[in-house]
Amino acid sequence: MKDLVSILDGNTFMVSDRRGDIEPSYDFPTGLFSFDTRFLSKWVLTLDGERLHPLSIDTGEPYRTRFFLAPGEPTHYLDAKASVIRNRAIVGSIEEELTVLNHSGGEVEFTVRIEMAADFADLFEIKHARQKKGRTTATVAENELRLVYRREAFHRETVIRSSAPAHVDAAGMTFRIRIDSNSEWTTRLHASTIIYGARGEDIRATLPYGGSRSADAIRAEQQELIDRAPKLGCDCEPLAGAYRRSLNDLAALRYESIALGVRLIAAGLPWFMTLFGRDSIITSLQVLPFLPDLIPPTILMLAGLQGHRVDDFRDEEPGKILHELRYGETAGFEEQPHSPYYGSADSTPLFIILLDEYERWTGDSALVKRLEPQVRAGLEWIDTYGDLLGTGYLWYQTRNPETGLQNQCWKDSWDAISYADGRMPGFPRATCELQGYAYDAKIRAARLARTFWNDPEYANRLEREAAELKQRFNHDFWIADRGYYALALDADGQQVDALTSNIGHLLWSGIVDESRAGKVVEHLLGPRLFSGWGIRTLAEDQGRYNPIGYHVGTVWPFDNSIIAWGLWRYGFRDEAGLICDRMLAASRYFDGRLPEAFAGYARDLTDYPVQYPTACSPQAWSTGTPLLLLRVMLGLEPQGEHLIIDPAVPPGMGRVELLDIPGRWGRVDALGRSRDPQGGQGT
Missing domain, CATH: 2.70.98.40 (Glycoside hydrolase, family 65, N-terminal domain)
Structure with missing residues (x-):
């Protein structure tokens, strides 16, 4: 590119x-x-x-x-x-x-x-x-x-x-x-x-x-979106430049669905200018605190296309949220299953997570009530079709071996899931972050059931199931002698023991035992995973490591933003700030636009982040990364009718001021200031 x-x-x-x-x-x-x-x-x-x-x-x-x-x-x-x-x-x-x-x-x-x-x-x-x-x-x-x-x-x-x-x-x-x-x-x-x-x-x-x-009409429409976003004032030029570029790219990435005529955010140029379940949901989570009105069309589109039958060709199952929607000739003539295709195991729990997070920010209870059947169907899918082996975990294996995706987690390239020595497990597979998403989805759905659906019995059941999943997960996935969680379980229930960035998603989901969080953070920020620019997808001493391999050694900005959010959740504010700082520093070398991925070379080897040769740019969840990093640095978290602001701005970044943050509270301002040389901290 x-x-x-x-x-x-x-x-x-x-x-x-x-x-x-x-x-x-x-x-x-x-x-x-x-x-x-x-x-x-x-x-x-x-x-x-x-x-x-x-x-x-x-x-x-x-x-x-x-x-x-x-x-x-x-x-x-x-x-x-x-x-x-x-x-x-x-x-x-x-x-x-x-x-x-x-x-x-x-x-x-x-x-x-x-x-x-x-x-x-x-x-x-x-x-x-x-x-x-x-x-x-x-x-x-x-x-x-x-x-x-x-x-x-x-x-x-x-x-x-x-x-x-x-x-x-x-x-x-x-x-x-x-x-x-x-x-x-x-x-x-x-x-x-x-x-x-x-x-x-x-x-x-x-x-x-x-x-x-006309060009004037396009410019006016895009500028109107940018003007609705909170205003950023800061001393850090990389942050200011990345924020401006993100808003511009988000405006440009919006497209109209032929099916419903609504405006959605495409996943990325050139390969992914369409709706993706996982990508669109994660981008929505990143964008939510800044432009919440962009989110409902995506939620409604995904809900409207929720699976309702068993279709092996499309990997469709009742309650499942789609992976990808295409409009081209091969989809129309069913030479590809993308009309839509349902081959992702994470879209369904992530859909529930997004709906809950959207209500927490906006107070839009009407949408939560309207989509109660879809949320219940998604939870049912997690417990039935998603649990292929009946072990209480979320597994995946394509129904369509000819054209279906082999890996149906976010690392969906063929070689992304491996043991530490480079061997690849058979199917089905249960990757660790899927269990975290399922746990978080049940916790959040319990809140929705208790608060909006008048079903406390269902809420209690979901909380009980989530607690059991957390206990079981921390027993089965934890590799005690190495101090980190396995990438996955194989079909025999054995640990797929590669050290990967996936463990950072576990922090975001909340499934990690507090006593083990410190060990996980040590690995994430240790030299095997942390390149100096960001956290690699695969640790450099693993069998399949390749610094320019798509999911086996590159650094993905969106991945790092989710990990930073997880570090923040467990109280590791300095470590989260380090990721924010390094990601923003990397953005300078890409003219403010973080690409889909960049090479995993160590920072002291290259002095600058090396472009991945075919990275999408702009890509939606990379475009959303600076926004989520900004949320993390300012410690923004909705609490009822109020927005909690608890900043921890990385050293050297100076003043960060975000004005007119929208939400159920109206609009509020947030100000953070990095520590000065004497250790002072602004609030």
């Missing part, structure tokens, strides 16, 4: 190289995308047959980019007799203002050519290098190229128009132009993406934000 440039506005995004060009690729999703389909796979500009080279790129706004280009090799820049500006914006579709400037002393003729193509590839086809099964045709009209894809009732179109006269053919547009000395020529190119429904209508035209919008 480092050498690629992206722009996005919710439903639509475009990824190009640093020239602004797109070339056909099944290696990485460059192109113009909307709702899981690539509507442009080629968009290559030449001037007199030459490719251009980037001088500078302006990426100040998520939905707009300007490329400043010149012909010739880089050593020829000073002699360039022409330059080109590509001013590109997503405004429901793509608009590109193309300007050629003549810097010579006389009139010059140029041939401007843009090669254009649309392969209409589904994201899964790109990821797995699959070929199309439908048919693409091209229709040429005056200053217009229409690219059409059909496969039975699946119908998509890309329509490209130019404001200047062009010679149009099936592969692009050519402009033969004459420019006076020190003058310029401009055309405006408009690429529309059309998604046809069963009745032949453009589906998005019926959505509130589905049609074309």
